[in-house]
Amino acid sequence: METPPSDFPAEPVRLEGQGLVLREWGESDLPDLAELYDDPEISRWTPVASPFDEAAARAYLASAREARCACRRMQWAVTTDGGEPLGEVLLFRAGPDDRDIEIAYGIGSRFRRRGLAGRALGLATRYASGRLRARRVLLRIEAGNLASTAVARSAGFRLTGDALLVREVKGRRVALQTWCHRPSR
Template identity: 35%
Template sequence: MPELDLDESTVLHGRGLVLRTWLPEDLDALLEACQDPEIQHWTPLPSPYLPEHAELFLDACALRWVHGLASFAILDRDETCLLGSIGFVGLPEDGVVEVGYWVAPSARGRGVATAATGVICDWAFGTLEFNRVEWQAYVGNEGSRRVAERCGFTFEGTLRGRGYQRGEYRDIWIAGLLRSDGRPDVPDATGHQSAGS
């Protein structure tokens, strides 16, 4: 694998979505989305999620990219609406990266997480030449697990006490997708089969 050199100006288009780095103008939409109890329950985000948390997140975006933590806002095709977040979580290792995502309540049920995961996996395997993309979620996060399965990830087990959220250790599910694995044709975010766009 070549040396990882991520560029925060990267914009990914595909499956009816645009993935681009977070910008200061995303503050209000980010803050609103992260009030959602489901996002707070299934992620390590602060709870309650306050304006200063959103500001710190946006201020740290460039530094995360420097360290290999690509972080994208998920937008609709016209880039008018924030639908969610996706990116690399945990520092990439030799040939291995972990993907994480959440979807705003107003965008759920439209295939946004599945489409965005397909786009970022295409990029991770194609442009960045990773060998393996990992997915992890707190045990019980069935929605996130369905997304991973739709994208072709193979469930590999439970890591006991591997997660840590607000002072509590939690069990984690783990799944993996290899560059050599056959992958399903992931629909775009409107439910139509992708033509590779």
């Protein structure tokens, strides 16, 4: 019999390792959050608002806090020292099996090509596999998103044979491939 997954903890979570600190977002991060997400590549591959200004950042942070309080989603600022946000990584329960956890990530344009996404993904994956006892840790990536598929591969994720997941994003249908990192038990 499989052990049921742990609920997302109610208390704030801070993850450290691989030269990174993943910490929860704060009110003082709003200008940085607006800068990170007001980016054509982020807009292209994610469901966040575009343009992404400080009002959008405030709404995004409010949604993140509400989801966090309800233990539905965890969102962290990706930093090197707990200070300036360089990107974000988030995780949430995925689909009909609540033992599956999906991770999403984005790195600001000024901070790309430094291995931040892969390292942040690694930290979040270990947390989901260990603390949350995920059955599967998943990524959902559009086939054309070559940067994200490269990050997935570098972090040990593999494309599954799962059917394409079709979502409506910003008025267009998006077909997402499922990538999986199975925890070792």
